[in-house]
Each structure stands twice: as C-alpha cells, then as structure tokens.
Amino acid sequence: MSKNWTEVIKPKALVGHNALSASQESSFWQVESGSLTKLNALVRQVMLSQDTALRSRFYAAMTAPIMLIIPYVELYDRFFVSTSFADGEDVLHPSEVVPNIVTEVHPQSGVVFNQPSYLFSRPNFSMFSSGMKVPWQALSTAGWPILERNMNQIMWEIARKRDAKAKTAIDNAIPTGHILSHTGGVVKSSVDYIIKESNKIGFPVTQAVINPGRLMEMQSWTWTMPNIPEAVATALVQNLYYGQYGGVNWFVNPNASSTQIYFGGDPTSIGWHDMKGSARTDRDMNIETGEDLVAIRDPLHAWTVENALPLWRLDII
Amino acid sequence: MARKSKKAKRLTLDDVKAQIGKYLVATLEGAVGPMSVEAIAPLYSPANIKLPHLLLQANVVSIIDDIWLDDGRFRRLYDQYEYIKVWRTDELPVEPKLYELPSEIEARLSSISKNNAYRIATSPFVNDPKHPSHIMIWTRNEGAAGERATLEWELKIIRPFLQAIKVYEQRFGNRPEVLKEVDTRLKMIAEKTSVEAQLSI
Numbered sequence: 467m468s469k470n471w472t473e474v475i476k477p478k479a480l481v482g483h484n485a486l487s488a489s490q491e492s493s494f495w496q497v498e499s500g501s502l503t504k505l506n507a508l509v510r511q512v513m514l515s516q517d518t519a520l521r522s523r524f525y526a527a528m529t530a531p532i533m534l535i536i537p538y539v540e541l542y543d544r545f546f547v548s549t550s551f552a553d554g555e556d557v558l559h560p561s562e563v564v565p566n567i568v569t570e571v572h573p574q575s576g577v578v579f580n581q582p583s584y585l586f587s588r589p590n591f592s593m594f595s596s597g598m599k600v601p602w603q604a605l606s607t608a609g610w611p612i613l614e615r616n617m618n619q620i621m622w623e624i625a626r627k628r629d630a631k632a633k634t635a636i637d638n639a640i641p642t643g644h645i646l647s648h649t650g651g652v653v654k655s656s657v658d659y660i661i662k663e664s665n666k667i668g669f670p671v672t673q674a675v676i677n678p679g680r681l682m683e684m685q686s687w688t689w690t691m692p693n694i695p696e697a698v699a700t701a702l703v704q705n706l707y708y709g710q711y712g713g714v715n716w717f718v719n720p721n722a723s724s725t726q727i728y729f730g731g732d733p734t735s736i737g738w739h740d741m742k743g744s745a746r747t748d749r750d751m752n753i754e755t756g757e758d759l760v761a762i763r764d765p766l767h768a769w770t771v772e773n774a775l776p777l778w779r780l781d782i783i
Numbered sequence: 784m785a786r787k788s789k790k791a792k793r794l795t796l797d798d799v800k801a802q803i804g805k806y807l808v809a810t811l812e813g814a815v816g817p818m819s820v821e822a823i824a825p826l827y828s829p830a831n832i833k834l835p836h837l838l839l840q841a842n843v844v845s846i847i848d849d850i851w852l853d854d855g856r857f858r859r860l861y862d863q864y865e866y867i868k869v870w871r872t873d874e875l876p877v878e879p880k881l882y883e884l885p886s887e888i889e890a891r892l893s894s895i896s897k898n899n900a901y902r903i904a905t906s907p908f909v910n911d912p913k914h915p916s917h918i919m920i921w922t923r924n925e926g927a928a929g930e931r932a933t934l935e936w937e938l939k940i941i942r943p944f945l946q947a948i949k950v951y952e953q954r955f956g957n958r959p960e961v962l963k964e965v966d967t968r969l970k971m972i973a974e975k976t977s978v979e980a981q982l983s984i
Contacts (some may be wrong), residue, residue, distance in 0.1 A: 486794050500899065506962055568889070568893075569890070578939055579935075580940075600814075632856045639915070641902050641905065641906045642814050642815060642905060642906050642907055643814075643816055643817070643818065643841065643902075643905050643906070644814045644817070645816035645817075646816060646817045646819060647816060647817070647818045647819070648819045648820070648821070649819070649820040649821065649856045649857075650817070650820055650821025650822075650823075650856070651821055651859060653819075653821045653834075653836050655838060656821075656836070656838075659817065659819070659838060683968065688832065688834060775898070775902070783860075
C-alpha cells in the first residue's frame, strides 16, 4: 500500500533540539530514510520525462515563492547566558546583593568578618506554541517549498515572540541613567557618551543591536581626528558604517528597532536565559476534514537580568 | 477665583532669552536619563566641522549655546519634559560632587554597594516587594548563622548601605516613598541593636 506524503516527508522533530536555532534552520522536513531512494528516483523520472506538462507542473511545485518578509533572527538573546534545565527541575538563581568590605584598621583592632549575603530567585517561565494545518486539497497546488515556507514563517513568529520577552526583561531592568534620549540622527557624540560612560563604571559595552539604516548614519559623522585610518574610510564608503567602531560588535538586523539602539556588555555579567524542557512537534491527520496537522511546542523560557549596569539604550525621540 | 497652577511658574524659553547673564546653562532634574539633540550644520558649511550637539545630564549643569533657545526640536522637548531646566547666570555653579559620600559612610562601604546605592537613588522606584530597588533595600542574609550574626551583618554591611541610599536620595529625587522604606529598615536595625545591648547588660 502506498504511503501518504506526510508519512514519508515529516517535519523534523525538535525534541532535544535547541529551539533557539530552530528559527535559523534551512529545512524543517526530513525524508524517511527508506523512501529517500524512491523520492530521488521520482525526481529523476520527472526530470528526464518528455512530458512537458508534467515537468512544468513539477517545476511550479518546486519553485519557492518570493519571500515577502525577512527571516526573524533573535536579536536580544545575545545579552543573556543560555542555560538548559530538564522538565520539572527547580531553577534557582543566586544573586549577590551586597558584596564584601575590607577596612584599614589598627594592627591591634579586631577583624570585620564578611559573610555571604545572597538571595535566590526563581524565574517566571513563558511558553510559546503554534501549529500548521495542511488541507489535502491544497496539496494539488501547493508544493513542497510552500509548505516549508509556511513552517519557516511559524518558527520565525515563535522566535519573534521569544525575542519580545527578552526585550521586555531588558527594558524593565535598564537603569534610567543608562537611557540616552536623543533627537535627530544618531550622532557620534551620543554613541561616544554611552561607550565612555560604560567604561567609566567598569562594565564596558561590547555589543549593540541596531537597525542597519541607523548604523549607516555613521557615514555622515564628523570624525574630528586628523586622519581617519584607511581601513575605516574604505569601510565607510563601501558599507556606510565601520563595524568595529568603539570596540563594539554592531549586530545589524532590519528587524531591530530604528528608534531604539540597545548596548550591552558581556552576557556573563548581565543575566540568564533559562530553558526548561524540550521543544517538540506532534503530527496527526483529520480524516473527517482531510487535513494534516502539525503542532509545535517550544520549551519553557525565562529571561532574568541580574545586573543591569552593563545595559544601555539610545532612544530616538 | 482661578486656581494658581504650579505649571504656570515655569519659565518659557522666551523668558530665558530675556534674562540677563553671561552664560546660558541647562540641566535635568530628578531621576532621569541623559538627553541629547543633534545640531544641524548650517548650509554651505565646510566639511568635517565639529557640530555643537547638545548633551544634558541629570543634576549636571552644562553651558549650552544660544542657538538652542530657537531650535524647534529643543523647544518641543522643553515643553514636553518639565524636568529640563534652562536659565542664564553670571556665575557658573560649582560642579557638584554627586557621587561623593560623607567620609564616615564612605569608609564602611564597598565600591559595589556604593554603586548600588547610587543606582537606587537615580532610578525609578516602585513600592513593590518584587521591584529590584525594593529587594535591595530589604536585602536578607540567607547565609547568616543565627540572629546575632544577622544583626552583625546588618550593622556592618547593611546600615552603611542604607545610609548611602539616604544621602543619595536626598541629593537627587528626595522621594518620600524611598526614604520611608530606608528609614523603616534603619529603625528596625536600631531597635534590634538596642534590645541586643540591653540583653548584654
């Protein structure tokens, strides 16, 4: 008995997989190993066929639609250290509150003893899920790339939702003094202020999330040094920005806000992104309505900022 | 009789323009972040001229250029945010040492505790036990062995920390809700100390 296509070509099981990278997967489908030879043979048969109608139908089905959106890649997760926990595991984060003190004393005076002073906190977890319903009727016109694209878009949306949570955790934690409100285009002095102030307090910013359009305003900055190094000038002409400015790793993405630029230091001095459990996909079919169903469940996620001092934000108001 | 509005007392930028004084200065008041405005280059200006971008910081008085009094963007910000203060003066205020503490507190404080105290006083405060500033004011010591060790820790570590928050808070926002929490805890430590002293006798 011949198999239904969903039995041969299945969505990749995300169980035990890092769901973070799932949004960047090139393919979410895997072909049953026993059927791969048959599938390859079928492709070859169509390719070699003299039946032009069959060939054109096949090409149409295999042609990916033009993308109307760009893939969503998580932007703000880079400010957190990722940790994974098993289902049911208790997640506790210790946080130092008031570190120790050493005093200058008279040789005969007593010693001031320090004690550990810490708190434990349990993060609040969130979960995201989505699914895809494929009517069998649609399979007559919608080919493989269309189904794959649909799956990609769902994973991008899950990534977008996770990212919004990470961003909220950052926004809630950034100290007021670390938010520079700026009117006009992004200027060198504003960026320099953040780099300088972050170095002053000992938590230098080393990475930034910025919209490429904003970063390209760097091209019109006034560089007051006598001569811009050749490499910098070349980069400014070719890319409209210099990627190593201020020792910061400028992470550009069109999905990044064009009115808010986020700066951060080393993730190990900021906070955690905890994941509990595993992502999973479940499949079924509804014979009454004639549909294949794919349900996607992300693991539990929580983002905690323990030290907000390395975080800065430039708001364009 | 019409009620007098506090808002009406704030000078407009046109009032400031009419003031007499050698320097035009500005600052931001309260627990707010810095603010900057991009200066626009005049037409046909030579390339690479250094533009006088505006940068204002909380509780730091900066001399600003007169062009900002007529700049539409700055006027909009000034109308929108009451914490922007602009005035003319002949004498520049001495730059306040905002980060300094009285030496008796400073000597008993680690640099990170000092940073934390400064941050609490310069950040928004929500009177909620889950708010980071609230948690820090009410820091518990889960590692202390017994009541006496806890009291010793509160006296040597927490009391100077709370005193530092109080000094900074009075210097910046002077918010009653923050001072109340700090004073309540300081009072609790003082009461425990008093009981401890009586028991020792």
